[in-house]
Amino acid sequence: MDSGDRISRSARLALLAPAVLVIAFCLGGPLALLLSYSFAPGGSTRADFSDGLTLENYVGVLGDTFYLGIIFKTLWLSVLVTLAAILVGWPLAYFLWKMPPRFKTLCTLGIVAPLLISIPVRNYGWMLILGDTGLINKALLALGLIARPLRMMFTDLAVVIGLTHVLMPFVVLSVLASLERIPGDLAEAACSLGANRLTAIRLIVIPLSMPGLLAGATLVFCVASSSYVTPALMGPSGAKYSAVLIYQQFVSVFDWPRGAAVAVVLLVITAFALILVLGSADRRYRHLLRSH
Amino acid sequence: MRPAFALLIAALYIFIFAPLVVVVVISLNGGTVASLPIESWSLRWYFKAFETTAFINGLWTSTWLAVAATLIAAPLALAAAIAIARADFLGRNELEAFLMAPILVPGIVIGIALLLSASLLQLHDAPVRLLVAHVLIAFPYCMRTIYASLTRLDPVLVDGAMTLGANRWRVFWHITLPLVRPGLIAGMIFAFLQSFGDVPISLFLTDARNNTLPLTIMSYLEYNVDPTVAAMSSLVTLASLLLALGLERLAGLRRALG
Amino acid sequence: MTGMSYLTIDQATKHYGATRALDEVCLDIEVGEFVTLLGPSGCGKSTTLRAIAGLLDIDRGSIAIDGRDFTKVPIHRRDIGVVFQNNALFPHMTVAQNVAFGLRMRNVPLADQAERTAGALALVHLPDFGARYPHQLSGGQQQRVAIARALVINPRVLLLDEPFAALDRKLREEMQMELRDLTRRVGITSVFVTHDQEEALTLSDRIVVMNAGHIEQVGTPDAIYSRPETRFVADFMGARNILETTIVCIDATNATLAWHGTTLRAPLLAHHWLIVDRVVAAALRPESIRIVQLPMEGENATSGQVISKIDQGAFVTLKVATGPHPDETLIVRQTKVDQARNGPCAIGDTIGLSWEAADVVILRDAPRSTARTQVTIPLTSQSIRAARTP
Numbered sequence: 001m002d003s004g005d006r007i008s009r010s011a012r013l014a015l016l017a018p019a020v021l022v023i024a025f026c027l028g029g030p031l032a033l034l035l036s037y038s039f040a041p042g043g044s045t046r047a048d049f050s051d052g053l054t055l056e057n058y059v060g061v062l063g064d065t066f067y068l069g070i071i072f073k074t075l076w077l078s079v080l081v082t083l084a085a086i087l088v089g090w091p092l093a094y095f096l097w098k099m100p101p102r103f104k105t106l107c108t109l110g111i112v113a114p115l116l117i118s119i120p121v122r123n124y125g126w127m128l129i130l131g132d133t134g135l136i137n138k139a140l141l142a143l144g145l146i147a148r149p150l151r152m153m154f155t156d157l158a159v160v161i162g163l164t165h166v167l168m169p170f171v172v173l174s175v176l177a178s179l180e181r182i183p184g185d186l187a188e189a190a191c192s193l194g195a196n197r198l199t200a201i202r203l204i205v206i207p208l209s210m211p212g213l214l215a216g217a218t219l220v221f222c223v224a225s226s227s228y229v230t231p232a233l234m235g236p237s238g239a240k241y242s243a244v245l246i247y248q249q250f251v252s253v254f255d256w257p258r259g260a261a262v263a264v265v266l267l268v269i270t271a272f273a274l275i276l277v278l279g280s281a282d283r284r285y286r287h288l289l290r291s292h
Numbered sequence: 293m294r295p296a297f298a299l300l301i302a303a304l305y306i307f308i309f310a311p312l313v314v315v316v317v318i319s320l321n322g323g324t325v326a327s328l329p330i331e332s333w334s335l336r337w338y339f340k341a342f343e344t345t346a347f348i349n350g351l352w353t354s355t356w357l358a359v360a361a362t363l364i365a366a367p368l369a370l371a372a373a374i375a376i377a378r379a380d381f382l383g384r385n386e387l388e389a390f391l392m393a394p395i396l397v398p399g400i401v402i403g404i405a406l407l408l409s410a411s412l413l414q415l416h417d418a419p420v421r422l423l424v425a426h427v428l429i430a431f432p433y434c435m436r437t438i439y440a441s442l443t444r445l446d447p448v449l450v451d452g453a454m455t456l457g458a459n460r461w462r463v464f465w466h467i468t469l470p471l472v473r474p475g476l477i478a479g480m481i482f483a484f485l486q487s488f489g490d491v492p493i494s495l496f497l498t499d500a501r502n503n504t505l506p507l508t509i510m511s512y513l514e515y516n517v518d519p520t521v522a523a524m525s526s527l528v529t530l531a532s533l534l535l536a537l538g539l540e541r542l543a544g545l546r547r548a549l550g
Numbered sequence: 551m552t553g554m555s556y557l558t559i560d561q562a563t564k565h566y567g568a569t570r571a572l573d574e575v576c577l578d579i580e581v582g583e584f585v586t587l588l589g590p591s592g593c594g595k596s597t598t599l600r601a602i603a604g605l606l607d608i609d610r611g612s613i614a615i616d617g618r619d620f621t622k623v624p625i626h627r628r629d630i631g632v633v634f635q636n637n638a639l640f641p642h643m644t645v646a647q648n649v650a651f652g653l654r655m656r657n658v659p660l661a662d663q664a665e666r667t668a669g670a671l672a673l674v675h676l677p678d679f680g681a682r683y684p685h686q687l688s689g690g691q692q693q694r695v696a697i698a699r700a701l702v703i704n705p706r707v708l709l710l711d712e713p714f715a716a717l718d719r720k721l722r723e724e725m726q727m728e729l730r731d732l733t734r735r736v737g738i739t740s741v742f743v744t745h746d747q748e749e750a751l752t753l754s755d756r757i758v759v760m761n762a763g764h765i766e767q768v769g770t771p772d773a774i775y776s777r778p779e780t781r782f783v784a785d786f787m788g789a790r791n792i793l794e795t796t797i798v799c800i801d802a803t804n805a806t807l808a809w810h811g812t813t814l815r816a817p818l819l820a821h822h823w824l825i826v827d828r829v830v831a832a833a834l835r836p837e838s839i840r841i842v843q844l845p846m847e848g849e850n851a852t853s854g855q856v857i858s859k860i861d862q863g864a865f866v867t868l869k870v871a872t873g874p875h876p877d878e879t880l881i882v883r884q885t886k887v888d889q890a891r892n893g894p895c896a897i898g899d900t901i902g903l904s905w906e907a908a909d910v911v912i913l914r915d916a917p918r919s920t921a922r923t924q925v926t927i928p929l930t931s932q933s934i935r936a937a938r939t940p
Contacts, residue, residue: 267397
């Protein structure tokens, strides 16, 4: 045969079948089940369809200020995290871009390697730094700048810091990929035409890094809005964030259909954001890490 | 590089490494409280960590899960990647998105979906539930690096081998597999790390006897204050960074991350 | 066409969507022949080669080797040696392992593998290179290993797809010599693909000129060079003067043509089918035109003004305007030696030009439609067709 990779159609089917079946049964099926649960009457861990499908969970979630408040707060916080990640990530990406190859690998490793460390471990470090008896408070007290410890841990601020720390590398990688596609002499051309370095960055580099920035930012937003670990560990107690809310519905309140509805709403928002922003962006950016 | 910018970058790197360094420093604290100042330097908390049953069990569970999931996911991913790389058939891109779906769906959503399914199927055997979930986690990471390797494989090598008399199986064994091996191993390391460090999916599927290490660490953090957890965390950090280094050597971290 | 050829391609057709990559291509190749498929990119030469190798399936037609139909035989059972343009050496194997690969696939015992590998490497003048890896070799050495690898399995046919295209000129010429030596010595039937006319002329027993999926002309290098049959072949082989002439009259052996006031006399060849007053294209090589003293009279001579002059090392190329019409230009090429002898021409000079009748080649617009392409046979009076008017 003269197909590009010389695999016959039946061979291709046979190769794909195991993976497709596993994903269909172990992910597709469960997700479909989740969806169906969201249409069941709430209040228990069972989905009782004897009275047919119902929208009461969605009405309950989307019509209740408590739930809506949590969802919007989570989205709002995700926006903050995204902005912070951009502020931290873009300069780092620029720095890596300008690095000579000899050091580039090491510096990149430093930013990216922490992605591979389990998140509770990373959050723990922040707890040690931001806590009432943590690094910052101890230092400020010792210096006499404050009289009582600043409450930083178990606040929204802590969650934003923690999530920014965890998700920022995505922005770095994404922006770096965009920057590296900029032809080398563009900035120099701008300078030869009279622009100083900052202007060249503002007018040339930043616009050209936009695709990567957009893709990275969208990813950060999506992951942040569905993140569980960091809000659970570092956030205020009680379900103040979507993912924690879902957890509670399943593990303490035991209202599974209600929890399922919240999850579906979360999924829809995430998918919407992804499609909206990445619909026109480079395909490659879509396949970035899931994590939390 | 201008000094203001250099200062900014240094500050950002400190931001990245501060939490990791602090954990390691605290873990070496001879005192009983997980905070500064350091009273004395000691390794006792590392020893204590290895005596804490919860941690040992967590370590064991996380490790066997990650290894088993990776070993199961890798051949699936290899087969799927071979079927898709360089191919052009109807629905190919959609199929690729479908196969990468476990990465795209939020972890917590996957977690509860699996909980519902396990409950429906009366699947109370925690190791089995966890294994299924972790295979889902491992699969896309294996697939991505293998896929990247395969696309870089020059098709003329396959042509050459066939004209020399190799049928498709022999081409796979003698040519494709050896050349894809770095990508395969890189994918497996990556998948191992993701599986090992997972929280939101495992959260809903563990039971008292089968708890993963990150979850153990999390619950420890909520209730205890001694540096044992710092010791355990430092070990996890160190192991992860070493594997990251290996990943970089094999396939380049950036390429592995897509 | 006599007897059965060793390698026969019959009506091979291949479509890619609406494009016809191969259009009913027919070709016969004899045992031990070195045949070159020559043409520009996209002409179908590589497609033909890959069809012979089995690397692609043809939509219609057949390919037979030594009497056996190979059209449906899978790649790995064809026993054909292929040398690719980028050599396709396996990067993760040593040179020796590369060369032995085909033997390994045929389950040849290890001792024989070693012996035959050593023999093949010696044949390509790389006897001590067995333990090295491809990336440690230069481009030329890599190609030699590729040739050794293809030959060691004693293939029925050796196929080479522009193997020297990536090498520099000097190395390319060396490799061409070596290849020719090798194939003659081993006696293997070879099909070579290139877009480089010089390479084709140097290497081949016969050349097959292809264009847009069909064969324009098949012939010896001399025939292709001196007696191109179609406009395309003439142009491709460097006969840059293609003159639109009108047929004035035809006799037994020659035709008289008129071109913008110049009269040309051209020999008739067996395949020519001419009618008076029709327009026909005639090719004239720049090297065939001599600069002569004015005044010029008679046929196969003209005069004109030099409008450009380019120095090209061993040659000087002149553009001469023989009349007011922009078509009335002749490109003349002289060696520096001849230039010196005749006295140099400057731009603006009026010079006389003359050439031999034998150098004027009457062309067809399209290749012959006969199914079996043949070597052009020399002219004899018996081959003149009855339809010609005196």
